[in-house]
Amino acid sequence: MNDPILLTPGPLTTSRATKEAMLRDWGSWDAAFNDLTASVCSDLIDIVHGGETHVCVPLQGSGTFAVEAAIGTLVPKNSKVLVPHNGAYCERIVRILGTLGREAVILPFGEDQPVDPALIDEALAHDPAISHVAQVHCETSTGILNPLPEIAYVVARQGRRLIVDAMSSFGAIPIDLRTMPVDALIAASGKCLEGVPGMGFVIAQRRVLESAAGQCHSLAMDLHDQWIYMEKTGQWRFTPPTHVVAALRRAIDQYQAEGGQLARLARYSENCATLVSGMRKLGLRTFLDDTVQAPIIITFYAPAHVAYNFTEFYRRVRERGFILYPGKLTTADTFRVGCIGAIGAAEMQRAVEAIAVTLYELGVIRHPVAA
Numbered sequence: 001m002n003d004p005i006l007l008t009p010g011p012l013t014t015s016r017a018t019k020e021a022m023l024r025d026w027g028s029w030d031a032a033f034n035d036l037t038a039s040v041c042s043d044l045i046d047i048v049h050g051g052e053t054h055v056c057v058p059l060q061g062s063g064t065f066a067v068e069a070a071i072g073t074l075v076p077k078n079s080k081v082l083v084p085h086n087g088a089y090c091e092r093i094v095r096i097l098g099t100l101g102r103e104a105v106i107l108p109f110g111e112d113q114p115v116d117p118a119l120i121d122e123a124l125a126h127d128p129a130i131s132h133v134a135q136v137h138c139e140t141s142t143g144i145l146n147p148l149p150e151i152a153y154v155v156a157r158q159g160r161r162l163i164v165d166a167m168s169s170f171g172a173i174p175i176d177l178r179t180m181p182v183d184a185l186i187a188a189s190g191k192c193l194e195g196v197p198g199m200g201f202v203i204a205q206r207r208v209l210e211s212a213a214g215q216c217h218s219l220a221m222d223l224h225d226q227w228i229y230m231e232k233t234g235q236w237r238f239t240p241p242t243h244v245v246a247a248l249r250r251a252i253d254q255y256q257a258e259g260g261q262l263a264r265l266a267r268y269s270e271n272c273a274t275l276v277s278g279m280r281k282l283g284l285r286t287f288l289d290d291t292v293q294a295p296i297i298i299t300f301y302a303p304a305h306v307a308y309n310f311t312e313f314y315r316r317v318r319e320r321g322f323i324l325y326p327g328k329l330t331t332a333d334t335f336r337v338g339c340i341g342a343i344g345a346a347e348m349q350r351a352v353e354a355i356a357v358t359l360y361e362l363g364v365i366r367h368p369v370a371a
């Protein structure tokens, strides 16, 4: 197989076993498929230790559908929501709130700065009308990790509710719902769990979800309705993404066999270290300081050289078997390289070599290997 390796934060490179899990058709009424859904949901809750307090509601669609569904279902109309903001996925939450008619209060940070829990504390103390905080855990637009345990602590101490977009961290970065007060965690099939895209899920506090009946603006996005129906029938309300669920089941089997969250984090950390040290040897600089970088996706400054152009760089690296990701910053010319997916340090090393040869060909660097 000569498919290029995806160094992108979803869709990403999946294992052969995960792809093969999609070679069967499943009936949505069939007990075997319902069992598959139930086992996936149960394992997803276990990954974040939420079994005592939380339930898992899967939803058809990409991750954003699940974020919108969680906000629409769990945040009452006319609520005021604080959004600590350091990137494009925080901005997406602001847009969702606007679309759904919930007031957003933006607490701005630089794109290279993690959100500061002390400033959240201050903002909440200053405005008692804010009922919720909506926080992105790993801001995938840069790769920065926001300090979730400290944020959860501060929000709970102020007596407010917390909703977390954990899309690009779930499964790799530790999250422990036994010690972290969180109303809802949102993630999806096609990121650190290494499934294929097509299913989002919300791990919601049972009590909070129970009290959300009739609150959603939308029929299809109503997580309470989806949950109740699934509790009653074991089935999805509308046509389930059967192959996506089967692939996710297989991907979670491999996740567990590999050693769960700790092993996944260790592999991604090694991927990240291999990538960053190789790229630095080529003279490329990371946008973020190492201390705030999550080992999920790395933003690099574009080489400051007239011969560099992302489109041509991308095309040539792709010919060598690797798909890169454009930058998402307005302030600096950058590109991104993902560390997640069914890949290891050997693939990252080969990616660095492909990038080195390409930059040499373009005339951006003078030696095709690290100095």
Ligand SMILES: *Cc1c(COP(=O)(O)O)cnc(C)c1O
Residues within 6 Å of the ligand: 009, 010, 062, 063, 064, 065, 067, 089, 136, 138, 139, 140, 165, 166, 167, 168, 188
């Ligand atoms: C991937 C991602 C999403 C969801 O994006 P989709 O394009 O809808 O899959 C949301 N938040 C974060 C932080 C993400 O990384």
